[in-house]
Amino acid sequence: MKRIGLLIIPAVFFLFLSEPVSGVERFPPPDFESGYELPQTTYAPARRGVYEYIDVAVLLCALSLSSYLVLVKRDRRAIFVLTVFSLLYFGFWRKGCVCAIGATQNIVLAFFDNSYAVPFAVVLFFLLPLVFTLFFGRTFCAAVCPLGAIQDLVVLKPTAVPLWLESALRLLAYLYLGIAVLLAATGSAFIICRYDPFVSFFRLTGNLNILIAGGCLLVIGVFIGRPYCRFLCPYGVILRQLSRVSQWRVKITPDECINCRLCEDSCPFGAINKSTADWPRRDYNKSKTRLAILIILLPVLAVSGAFATAATSGWLSRAHPTVRLADRIYLEQSGNVKDTTDASLAFRGTGKPIDQLYAQAANIQDKTGFGSLVLGAFMGLLVGLKLIKHSVRRHRTDYEADRAGCLACGRCFQYCPREHVRLKKIKEAIQGNK
Amino acid sequence: MWITAGIIRRASSEEQVKMKEPKDIINRRRFLRGCIRGGFLAGLAGLTGGVTGRAKSQNTVWQIDPEICIACGNCATHCVLEESAVKCVHAYAMCGYCDLCTGYLMPEAKQLDTGAENELCPNGAIKRTFVEDPYYEYTIDESLCIGCGKCVKGCNAFGNGSLFLQVRHDRCLNCNECSIAAACPSGAFKRVDISEPYIPKKVGHA
Structure with missing residues (x-):
């Protein structure tokens, strides 16, 4: 009965072959004589799909409530409570995943890759905040997004960021979105998820570097309101554009602006546009020349942007595991490296032809190269458009929340004396001065 | 070119006095905004349709x-x-x-x-x-x-x-x-x- 073969297995068997040899019947399962019964392998059931739809329902309710509180009720305290709820539910309870920001990548991947089926709940997570923003402004950012919520709670001593710096830093968000879309489209990686700075807090565990980065962002967030939302959030970039054309939007004053300037410094996110004085004639002429030059410069900026990113496309394409593997195999084949990696061993174990791997990698590199050209041109164009925007002056008679930048947090409401009149905390006395 | 028009555009004296725009009047800016919003909505609908055509109802x-x-x-x-x-x-x-x-x-x-x-x-x-x-x-x-x-x-x-x-x-x-x-x-x-x-x-x- 004793299988002698077992004992003459070479003692050096730690030099394992890495080929996935599975289901090899080296030792036939025994016929037990003692009436031993095979135990059943147990598998813990997966979280039921219905919970995903509960999340979507909660998202829908939170968005509706947030829009109502911001636009109709104008109640900062209630918005704050909803913010805390969102942080607890979407953040700490649902562990921050899947979120609308990350869902962008799933949509992009599904758009470019026919074989990838995106779950319907993820589509809704991406879509609902966008639709709400088109109608009510960025009420998602206000009190629903858990990443916004965790930063909103630490805004203690906000300082103003100069307009030029704010505008320049915001380019980072566009670049982040661009790279994330490019890498998702080529199926390389989901970098928004990988470098999500706050998800480690929600899970109370995670990558140390990300944890440190998230901690730094929170510390910065004490002094500069919501740094991730304003300067990094890729989804925020999309929301900004949609919010520009929203049907309704946050108004600082419930009825009319009396230019009292009380709300001027109330926004920790620098999203209040001041009313403008009349424009001196000579400034006007100078700006006109500047504008003309900038418009002519636009194509130049776009082309130079494309050139700049074309240089990085090789580096970007290495985000795809197939490209990295092909690189490695090439190095091993050409004898430049002597050792092997887990990945190269696993690939050789499959016995797939190396030429096929090279072809796949080249295909991904081509796609990434083209994508990075488009991205570069887009970034160049964006810089030009931003410069143009800053040389165009708009006449404004009221203090207004910036359509794109307003995060709808409602902090400015209480600064407006008209709001106090509306709430009947003070009488119409101010009105009398007019 | 409407960007340059933006510079030249000065609010009329009437507008400066009366800052609130009546809701039923459609001005150029509001009309443009409505059109762009409609475009965005259509785009989103199209994107969703295209993407969910293959979507599984079940999660993975x-x-x-x-x-x-x-x-x-x-x-x-x-x-x-x-x-x-x-x-x-x-x-x-x-x-x-x-x-x-x-x-x-x-x-x-x-x-x-x-x-x-x-x-x-x-x-x-x-x-x-x-x-x-x-x-x-x-x-x-x-x-x-x-x-x-x-x-x-x-x-x-x-x-x-x-x-x-x-x-x-x-x-x-x-x-x-x-x-x-x-x-x-x-x-x-x-x-x-x-x-x-x-x-x-x-x-x-x-």
Whole structure:
């Protein structure tokens, strides 16, 4: 009965072959004589799909409530409570995943890759905040997004960021979105998820570097309101554009602006546009020349942007595991490296032809190269458009929340004396001065 | 060109006095905004239609294909959870119940017994129980298993391959991008339908 073969297995068997040899019947399962019964392998059931739809329902309710509180009720305290709820539910309870920001990548991947089926709940997570923003402004950012919520709670001593710096830093968000879309489209990686700075807090565990980065962002967030939302959030970039054309939007004053300037410094996110004085004639002429030059410069900026990113496309394409593997195999084949990696061993174990791997990698590199050209041109164009925007002056008679930048947090409401009149905390006395 | 028009445009004196625009009047800016909004909505609808045409109504979860897995050990270290969601699973029907189990014992084990110095598992998560001569049953204590795959590698190399790694869905957070999948050298991680969340190893004997 004793299988002698077992004992003459070479003692050096730690030099394992890495080929996935599975289901090899080296030792036939025994016929037990003692009436031993095979135990059943147990598998813990997966979280039921219905919970995903509960999340979507909660998202829908939170968005509706947030829009109502911001636009109709104008109640900062209630918005704050909803913010805390969102942080607890979407953040700490649902562990921050899947979120609308990350869902962008799933949509992009599904758009470019026919074989990838995106779950319907993820589509809704991406879509609902966008639709709400088109109608009510960025009420998602206000009190629903858990990443916004965790930063909103630490805004203690906000300082103003100069307009030029704010505008320049915001380019980072566009670049982040661009790279994330490019890498998702080529199926390389989901970098928004990988470098999500706050998800480690929600899970109370995670990558140390990300944890440190998230901690730094929170510390910065004490002094500069919501740094991730304003300067990094890729989804925020999309929301900004949609919010520009929203049907309704946050108004600082419930009825009319009396230019009292009380709300001027109330926004920790620098999203209040001041009313403008009349424009001196000579400034006007100078700006006109500047504008003309900038418009002519636009194509130049776009082309130079494309050139700049074309240089990085090789580096970007290495985000795809197939490209990295092909690189490695090439190095091993050409004898430049002597050792092997887990990945190269696993690939050789499959016995797939190396030429096929090279072809796949080249295909991904081509796609990434083209994508990075488009991205570069887009970034160049964006810089030009931003410069143009800053040389165009708009006449404004009221203090207004910036359509794109307003995060709808409602902090400015209480600064407006008209709001106090509306709430009947003070009488119409101010009105009398007019 | 409406950008330049933006500069030249000065609010009329009437507008400066009366700042609120009546709601029923459609001016140029409001009309443009409405058009763009309509465009965005149509675009979003189109995108959703295009994307969900292929979407599964069911959600998907991460799982390891045991036929591709090389038990490299990344599962133990790359999961976002401190204790990995990946655990070893034993397909008893495939097991040879060997006395000298290469998934249980160190390569140069002095004795074939349960001594800690002889055990391959760094956490002592495999229990060896005598069934009948010469067979031993090996059971995995999931609370101790860290998903390092050392036993899987040993079993695959010289045994029947009845030990394999699986993502346990009571632990897995189902991250949008799985950190282990990103670090998997063999591409064994894939998304599977939630209705069949495990890929059990096929019983080898025909």
